[in-house]
Amino acid sequence: MDLRVLIIVNSASESFDDFDKYILPYIKVFGIPYIIHDRAHGTLSDCNYQLIILGHNHLELSNDSSWTVSEKELLLKSLKKGTGIVSFDAYSNILDDFFVLSDSIVNTSKIVISSEPHYVTALKFPEEVIEFKNEVNNNAVMSIHRVILSENVQNLAYADDVPFIFCKSAFEGRFLQWLSYKWIDPSIRGPLWNMDDLLWRSIVWAAKKPFVARMIPNFATIRVDDCCGDHGYYSENPFQWVDIASEYGFKPWIGFFYEDISPKALDKMRELITEGKITAQFHGVELFGRIFSNDDETTHGILKTIKEWFETVGGEFPLSKYFIPHAYDLTSNAIPVLKYLGVEFIGLPYELDSGGAAGGIGNPWLKAGPYRRHFEGVDGNPMEISTVNRPFYYADRFLESNESASFFNIITEIRDINGYEWFDFKKDDSENIDVDEAIKNGTLILKRCFDSKIFANLFTHEDTWRGKFISNITPKDWRTIIAGVVSNLSSYELRFPTLDEAAMYVRELSQSYIERAEYFQEEDIVRITIRSSNYPTEVTVFSEYSGFILESSYPLENKDLAKEINIKLKKERLPEYNTIFTREFPVRENISQEPLLLGTKFYSVVPGEIERVRFYSASNESGLHQIQILNCRTGEVELGPIYWNIECSASGWMEFKLSEPLKISSNTEYIVFISTSLDKTDKYIYVSAPGYFCSALNREYLRTVTDSGVYLSNFQTMSENKEVQSSFFRDIVFKAII
Secondary structure: OEEEEEEEEOOOOOOHHHHHHHHHHHHHHOOOOEEEEEHHHOOOOOOOEEEEEEOOOOOOOOHHHOOOHHHHHHHHHHHHOOOEEEEOOOOOOOOOOOEEEEEEEEEEOEEEEOOOOOOOOOOOOOOOEEEOOOOOOOOOOEEEEEEEEOOOOEEEEEEOOEEEEEEEEEOOEEEEEEOOOHHHOOOOOOOOOOOHHHHHHHHHHHOOOOEEEOOOOOEOEEEEEEEOOOOHHHOOOOOHHHHHHHHOOOOOEEEEEOOOOOHHHHHHHHHHHHOOOOEEEEEEOOEEOOOOEOOOOOHHHHHHHHHHHHHHOOOOOOOOOEEOOHHHOOOHHHHHHHHHOOOOEEOOOEOOOOOHHHHOOOOEEOOOOEOOOOOOOEOOOOOOHHHOOOOEEEEEEEOOOOHHHOEEEEEEEOOOOOOOOOOOEOOOOOOOEOHHHHHHHHHHHHHHHHHHOOOOEEEEEOOOOOOOOHHHOOHHHHHHHHHHHHHHOHHHOOEOOOHHHHHHHHHHHHHOEEEEEEEEOOOOEEEEEEEOOOOOEEEEEEEEEOOEEEEEEEEEOOOOOEEEEEEEOOOOOOOOEEOOOOOOOOOEEEEEOOOOEEEEEEEEOOOEEEEEEEEEEOOOOOEEEEEEEEEOOOOOEEEEEEEEEEOOOOOEEEEEEEEEEEEEOOOOOEEEEEEOOOOOOOOEEEEEEOOOOOOOEEOOOEEEOOOOEEEEOOOOOHHHOEEEOOEOOEEEEEEEOO
């Protein structure tokens, strides 16, 4: 079976350019192997693929180019054999009993996720609202036709009140329809803005399994500009914040101010480079730019400044292959200098010689891939929060026409969550950072990257010259922030490469492709032919078991330019049990002056039984605890109170086996409560992780929504519980009945 996706387009259509502008960039970012059939050059004759994508509107131009009887029969025959179809053509209704498009056109301003659980929407919470209108697009609307759905068609998302993404299992295959793709236009919404997961998951859901793609793994990287090392709280211990981040896996990229870094800080930076804990590169201040320029702005002058500095500090040392100039301000004269410094990758969202972010609020963004090749616009001035809340991602060749001066441009900034930075200082006391808010923002930024399948990066500054950044954060608070972000995202199975390593991986994905992919069912083998430049990558294989979609990654180490690689698939099975928490760990120990009933709100997408409850106990949290499970729909306590004594030496995850399993219904919210110790008289201890429930979480069977951490002090009034984003590590052991 051919595992490539067949994409159908029509180059004679008025909407043909939409495919290149809106759909194809996503196909490439998701690493989906594909071939294209152009209806303008012949009728469809082969549909023996795992998935067919109808690539843009108006594949049928007129009666002369409408689907022929043989084409429709071929598509329906493929559906009967299990081939999936994802349609981005709202005007081509392949299935006569799927939907009817109305002549009525409405302007919509938001997307509303359906309340019914589905794989496509599993990274959203039920009835989540995604607003188009914001500070960037004050008048954003999307025009779509009203539509009438046939019976047995499931609507996954609405545009206002109009069905927008809907699907149907047809014969052995699946059909999914997007009513519009114009939300991808930056004038309406744009990529990376909380919609991309719906796109790739709709493709994966519809496809016959196995389905393959080369997606970016969950690389967690940190980029820190404006580094001096020994300012603020780190004056006595330069770059201590790096050592702390390293304890949790991060290997930061450091853009250093060569003018301001002290000998002591430089020695520490060299040590960190040697130990592999960081990569570092010149950043400025006044060196590479038009606004932030060297005294001698010529190539010779810039190079002379750098060489003289190296002589002053005792010689050269290994530098990062990745480079970002201060304020993104880079001139053509600096390009040969970057080659001298060994740079292969840059992070630049503006044109050369434009002054970058310092060039003015109207400085246009760089037109480059994957998502901005066809669009013009501005990102505003990063110093003004209201103008910069648009997320962007570049992964494309830069100065491609000049091979001797070309680089790979890669940069991610998710600015819509908290503007230009990912932490804030409390408004009532500028010296104290809001630690919980920083954890939440960092979690949401990386999660957005992972869910969008792009290069994931947390970006901030160190020095205090124009604001309050890492230098103003105490080592204790910095540790809590980093630990909180890592804990909250542990279920993503984070990997921690250097930024250089992540950039090399993304460049390889951008410059290579799967030429052919086949599945041999008898041997359960996927055979892939890949065109590459020998940098090892991975392929993700999606499989399906009892209606649940599973995924596994397999290494692709290709020593030849084009070579067949055989992958023996793992025997995928659903887990027998599910828990809400997986690899997460507490980052804070709390003391209450009164006993608390602490809980987690959850629901299951299938019926099943709770066999055990569990919680994470601090080392001094011994004593008698109370267990209850509340049905949120009925308001009834379905289990408990049950009392559980924890021994004084116990710590970590504690489990309590129920005398009889508690049966629970699907798609019904429950709260599992486990109290603090009840036999203390002065202090009641419990652990937490701020920001864990800042977005929806999904396991194979179990789900949570935002604010699913629950607590109350009056044990008799369960309805008065307070819901927060913090986790208190109260959990269940759930067995699905499938």
